[in-house]
Every structure is written in C-alpha cells, then in structure tokens.
Amino acid sequence: MKVKVWDIATRVYHWVQAALFIALLMSGNSGSGPHVQLGLALFVLVIWRLMWGIIGSETSRFSSFVTSPLKTWRYITGKTKAKLGHNPLGAWMVVMLIVGLLVQCISGLALSGLLDNLPLASIWLTDDVFSLLEQAHIVLAKLLPLLVVCHLIAILVYKLRGKALLKAMFTGVQIMDEPVLAPNFVRQRYAFLLLVVATSVTMAIVAFSIF
Numbered sequence: 001m002k003v004k005v006w007d008i009a010t011r012v013y014h015w016v017q018a019a020l021f022i023a024l025l026m027s028g029n030s031g032s033g034p035h036v037q038l039g040l041a042l043f044v045l046v047i048w049r050l051m052w053g054i055i056g057s058e059t060s061r062f063s064s065f066v067t068s069p070l071k072t073w074r075y076i077t078g079k080t081k082a083k084l085g086h087n088p089l090g091a092w093m094v095v096m097l098i099v100g101l102l103v104q105c106i107s108g109l110a111l112s113g114l115l116d117n118l119p120l121a122s123i124w125l126t127d128d129v130f131s132l133l134e135q136a137h138i139v140l141a142k143l144l145p146l147l148v149v150c151h152l153i154a155i156l157v158y159k160l161r162g163k164a165l166l167k168a169m170f171t172g173v174q175i176m177d178e179p180v181l182a183p184n185f186v187r188q189r190y191a192f193l194l195l196v197v198a199t200s201v202t203m204a205i206v207a208f209s210i211f
Contacts, residue, residue: 005174007057009191036112043105047198058183059085107137114209
C-alpha cells in the first residue's frame with residue numbers, strides 16, 4: 001500500500017541539509033571557503049526543522065515519532081512494528097543529528113564571534129563557556145560524520161530488506177505492508193512562514209554582531 005508520508009518541507013530540509021553538511025565538512029577540513037556563511041545557512045535550516053517538528057505535519061512532528069527507550073527496544077526485538085514515517089531507531093537518529101547540528105551551529109557562531117554582542121553576552125559567554133563550545137565544535141566535527149555514516153548504513157540495510165527509505169524521501173511516498181491511515185499534513189505555506197522566521201532569527205544574530 002502506497003501512502004504519502006513526507007511533505008515537501010521535510011524533504012527540502014533533508015536534502016538541503018545534506019548538501020550543506022557536505023559543503024561544511026569540505027570547507028572545514030580544507031580551512032577555506034565560505035564556512036561561516038554555510039554554517040549560518042545550516043543554522044537557519046535547523047531552527048526551521050525544530051519549529052516544524054513542533055507544529056508541522058504529523059509525520060514531521062517529534063511528538064509523533066520519538067518513542068521511549070522501552071518502545072524502541074520492543075521494536076528492535078521485533079515485538080512491535082514500525083509506524084508510518086520514522087521507525088523508533090530512525091527517530092533517535094534524527095534527534096541525535098538535529099541536536100548535534102544545533103550545538104555545532106551554536107558553537108560555530110561563538111567561534112566566529114557572532115555571539116559576542118548578543119544581550120548579556122558578557123555574563124553568559126564566559127571564557128569557560130567559550131572553551132566548552134570550542135571543544136564541542138571539534139568533537140562534533142568528528143562525531144557527526146560518523147552518525148551520518150551510521151544513518152547511510154541503516155538506509156542500505158533497510159533497502160536490502162525491501163524498504164526503500166531513500167526513495168521515499170525523494171517522492172514523499174512510502175510503501176506499507178499493511179493498510180494504514182494517511183497522516184495529517186499541515187499546509188506548506190506555514191512551513192514557508194516558519195522558514196522566514198528562522199531566517200529572521202539568524203539575520204538578527206548577525207546584525208547584533210555588526211552593531
């Protein structure tokens with residue numbers, strides 16, 4: 001049974017994030033290129049995804065796919081089946097990637113000096129906090145690619161088991177073994193409005209750093 005599972009906003013986020021991640025990895029390792037600008041673009045995307053994960057379409061909302069460790073274990077041991085959208089393991093991978101990217105972006109903003117002029121920065125952005133963010137940026141630069149590799153391996157395993165997860169992220173359609181109710185989708189114009197908000201937040205941070 002074919003069911004529409006991913007809206008356009010979620011698919012656009014996924015593929016633009018992948019492209020930006022590769023570009024950031026290359027520019028970070030080479031020490032050249034628009035690394036900061038790419039990081040700002042990724043920051044916009046992550047903020048957008050966080051907001052869409054709260055008020056977006058059903059399969060994109062964190063509340064609909066993030067499960068408890070016990071339920072995840074029941075899925076791993078085959079006692080429960082995956083629902084439409086992210087399975088429990090995939091859900092935790094999504095959470096780890098988004099949190100990791102958010103921390104990486106925030107630490108990158110600090111290292112580039114874009115947080116220095118934010119309100120009360122002299123109080124909360126201490127030398128110790130800055131050092132912690134610096135270390136986090138270095139560690140995540142090595143950890144995030146490993147998470148991505150694990151993500152790709154999982155996609156390959158599911159492909160070999162007859163579940164085309166990658167194709168679903170292109171088409172938005174997922175094939176289910178049993179009949180399921182179609183998820184609720186939020187109008188995509190709201191996703192665009194949230195993208196404007198995310199962009200405005202990022203531009204405000206940049207503006208503070210200039211003035």
